[in-house]
Amino acid sequence: MLSESEWSLELLGAWRLFAKGEPVHVAPRQQRLIAALALMGPRPRVALAGLLWPGNTDTRASGNLRATLWYVSHELPNLLTDTHGILDISSGVEVDIRNLQCSVKTLLNGDSSRPLELLEQLKRAELLPGWYEDWLLFQQEHLGQIRLSALDALARQFMANGDFEQAVTASASAVSIEPLREKSHRLLIEAFLASGNVAAAIKDFKSYRSRLRLECGVQPSTQLTRLIAAIQNVPRSPIELASSPGGYGTVNWPHLGDF
Numbered sequence: 001m002l003s004e005s006e007w008s009l010e011l012l013g014a015w016r017l018f019a020k021g022e023p024v025h026v027a028p029r030q031q032r033l034i035a036a037l038a039l040m041g042p043r044p045r046v047a048l049a050g051l052l053w054p055g056n057t058d059t060r061a062s063g064n065l066r067a068t069l070w071y072v073s074h075e076l077p078n079l080l081t082d083t084h085g086i087l088d089i090s091s092g093v094e095v096d097i098r099n100l101q102c103s104v105k106t107l108l109n110g111d112s113s114r115p116l117e118l119l120e121q122l123k124r125a126e127l128l129p130g131w132y133e134d135w136l137l138f139q140q141e142h143l144g145q146i147r148l149s150a151l152d153a154l155a156r157q158f159m160a161n162g163d164f165e166q167a168v169t170a171s172a173s174a175v176s177i178e179p180l181r182e183k184s185h186r187l188l189i190e191a192f193l194a195s196g197n198v199a200a201a202i203k204d205f206k207s208y209r210s211r212l213r214l215e216c217g218v219q220p221s222t223q224l225t226r227l228i229a230a231i232q233n234v235p236r237s238p239i240e241l242a243s244s245p246g247g248y249g250t251v252n253w254p255h256l257g258d259f
Helices: 028-040 045-052 058-075 096-108 115-123 134-160 164-177 182-194 198-216 222-229 238-243
Strands: 007-010 016-019 080-083 086-089
Touching (some): 028 045, 058 080, 096 134, 134 182, 164 182, 182 198
Antiparallel strands (some): 080 086
């Protein structure tokens, strides 16, 4: 019989379970139960039944849960625990999203070790893509915010170390997660400018501005617009021009470090 430490679960990119490093086939119903416990922690049986089978009666949902647990306990021994009706993933099971969250916490606390490895993990760390469970949506959004914060921190770290290529990669990855997030575009533009790639900085700004207008009907912030205009004369709206210190004439633009 397998011990709990011989199991490993992957939820990033796709659902995968391994026993002693070998992949294990698990049916979708059991996958959902295991994923819910790995992401949400210990839950009472009745709460899990309602969570995983929301369209069923309480009796039917409880029956589905019992059948699912019977399979898991017989085919996947020591993967789950059941303590007085409270279900959980066994503490010794390795779960990739938990490892990633620990690495991000370490980064945000100021430990800058192994940034390239973490960057590669964050670039592909989508939580169960293709799953559309109601209970999963918050978890997916939460992980997205964690990835953005970590990618921002990595971009700044790479910039501080003079590694502008990796700074571009980190900030571009953040942009791909949330294309309308100005903070990510600003970091990307700063990385382009620091590397001397003015054309790429202006191109990203114009692309972002067009998409923001099209999808939200708003403009980039004045600060971001001025950052680009300080490098090259990017056309601004009449409102921005009229409200600037020099009106439609010459404006004393701030430098990159002023923001």
